[in-house]
Amino acid sequence: MRADLELIYDWIPEHARILDLGCGDGTLLAALARHKNVTGYGLEIDPDGIAACLGQGVNVLEQNLDDGLGNFVDDACDLVIMTQALQVLRRPDAMLDEMLRVAPECIIAFPNFAYWKHRLHLTFRGRMPVSRSLPHAWYDTPNIHLSTFQDFAQLCRDKGVTIVDEAVGSADHEGHWTSRWWPNLFGETAIFRVRRGR
């Protein structure tokens, strides 16, 4: 499992009802269902991902996240997870509201644009960073709302959302998860666990 998914996996309690936005091939949901009796749905737009989910018995809905979560009622589940999707959304702030409408808590992972390698890239080469976590060129990237660890923390404060837990790490599969020192500088991926209200 991808390093960020492994960390998220550990954060999720047994028997939780979850919604995984941009669930890919359903790896996380399948593992949670098998070992933690978690139930829920994944949302995905890639047909190959959808087929892979169905093959694992993961409930998956073809749904564009930019269309919102209108088909889910308030408090439809315990937890909403969104990994590597925040930066491709038209309105990440509106999605945060939506996520905290359908569940009291959510976990969000995204590439931290303030990662030191990205900073070096921009500072010394004067070009938009291209890296493991941001592999696209500026003109064809799906990432239209890049942000930093601190940007997201600020958004939560502005919205009155409580940050329950935060972590950073490298997107490497071995996943060395660093401590909390200078996360904005050393975290390649930012992971937040936030709760509705203060």
Add this chain to the structure above:
Amino acid sequence: MSASFPSDSVGVVTPQIATFESPLALACGKTLERFELVYETYGTLNAERSNAVLICHALSGHHHAAGYHTADERKPGWWDAYIGPGKVIDTDRFFVISLNNLGGCHGSTGPASLNPQTGHQWGPTFPVMTVADWVHSQARLADQLGIERFAAVVGGSLGGMQAMQWTIAYPERVANVAVIAATPRLSAQNIAFNEVARQAIRSDPDFHDGWYADHEAIPKLGLKLARMIGHITYLSEHSMGSRFGRDLRSDQLNFGYDVEFQVESYLRHQGDTFSTRFDANTYLLMTKALDYFDPAGQHGGDLAAALAPVACPYLVVSFTTDWRFAPARSRELVRALLRAGKSVSYINVDSPHGHDAFLLPNEQYEAVFGSYMRRIHADITGETA
């Protein structure tokens, strides 16, 4: 099996007839004292009787879903693209049952059968059937075949409504369900198209109020028109356009009312063929069953409440260019299932072919549907898909 069939065909199949001697109470208040259902099976039932898949047919469908009736038949069953060895509904893995619904005109008890009470054809007095009635009769067939629980109930269009109804009426007898290109209820526009089709049939002078058999007549014109209007709703504007465009049959305009455009020729041909192979009373009855289907109706319009008994995971499939039962109708079903807290998966398959897409080969549809069916089989055998 003839060597001329493709290797992924079920080959020659022989329809069978199941007879039911105990009465079946119908939604309309009437009772069928006895009835027969014609059906076909493909594949082998396993020892645990856990690998049965029920196929429910659409408006003009029947029991012949796969394979060929004779060695020299050219056209296979209506869903042959999806049923066969190694296909999406893999007959090497599943025992597939496909029947002709009550009221049909392909061998099951219907308007052309004899009414035992009068010794005369039922004709227009054959009871109007509902989707729920069909599902009850299908459950009787399952009883007779010794199938307590289906691995999956699968249906497209009107067949999808039956699949839906199965999960409401017999939740304990369905392990999985696939509802394809269907809708939880018809829209006013859908009913309007059906009504035009019915009026076309009923206003044909050869219809004789449904007693055409007594007059040795067939309301061919009415059936033809009904099929033509129906057929338009099965195709998309794009598929019609790319297939026929504005192509003419001859080089020039004739300034008359004979067939000029290719699309006219095609529709007339479809209508003509249909008018000789389909029964008018059956067509009327099938369109009524479509119009009446509305599980939410008994729950004050609350579809989620109607779906409360559901106990199996749903696969809901729609097609991007289907305007008869548009993707929005499938999403209504998905939303209600979510609200009811049920397991559901949904995909809107990219296809240019309109409503008919559910019958046609399509890579994305096959990948998703196939993956779902392989998982069902893995659940039965305890293997990983």
